[in-house]
Amino acid sequence: xAPDMTTLIAAAQAQMDRQVEELAExxxxxxxxxxxxxxxxxxxxxxxxxxxxxxxxxxxxCHFSSGLGTAAMKISVSSASGSAYNTLLQTITGVGVGTDVxxxxxxxxxxxxxxxxxxxxxxxEWTNPGTTSWGLExxxxxxx
Numbered sequence: 587x588a589p590d591m592t593t594l595i596a597a598a599q600a601q602m603d604r605q606v607e608e609l610a611e612x613x614x615x616x617x618x619x620x621x622x623x624x625x626x627x628x629x630x631x632x633x634x635x636x637x638x639x640x641x642x643x644x645x646x647x648c649h650f651s652s653g654l655g656t657a658a659m660k661i662s663v664s665s666a667s668g669s670a671y672n673t674l675l676q677t678i679t680g681v682g683v684g685t686d687v688x689x690x691x692x693x694x695x696x697x698x699x700x701x702x703x704x705x706x707x708x709x710x711e712w713t714n715p716g717t718t719s720w721g722l723e724x725x726x727x728x729x730x
Contacts, residue, residue: 620644620725628653628719634664634707635724643700643708644725648687655715656682661689666705675700683718701729 623635631648646661659678665671681687691700702708710722 620727623724623726624722626719626721628714628717630714631659631710631712631720631722633722634709635726636702636705636707637726637728639704640729641702642698642727642729643691643702644727645691645723646687646689646710646725647723648681648710648712649721650681650683650686651719653683653714653716653718655718656680656685657713657715659687659710659712662709662711663702664707664709666703681712682715698729 621637625631625633643661646659648659657680659681660674661676661678662674663672665673676689678687678689692698708724708726710724712720714720
């Protein structure tokens with residue numbers, strides 16, 4: 587009877603090991619997946635983006651069409667810890683019609699310098715200098 591129990595335990599352990607490997611691979615795939623969040627309009631930009639858990643900012647893209655003028659785009663964190671921790675992270679100057687934003691963050695390294703905690707939001711702001719239309723896309727990925 588003892589060898590049967592040993593065989594059963596070994597088979598159960600092997601199955602558990604396979605499941606642990608599968609879960610680890612699924613988690614690794616989730617960390618590599620980039621979620622595109624989008625917004626569009628023709629007024630000023632003031633949008634926040636987040637995921638439901640710790641995340642990384644991978645890119646910010648914005649295309650501007652029609653209208654004239656440029657302005658600075660600001661990327662900041664709206665911290666879950668409160669307004670005392672809200673921080674301007676980057677300012678991209680002189681963007682608008684003819685000067686789109688295509689900002690790729692160094693988010694492929696771990697830990698990424700663009701990592702945010704659960705409850706934090708990335709805020710993108712741009713004051714429209716006229717009647718410019720825009721399409722904004724922000725790429726977010728889960729962080730470990």
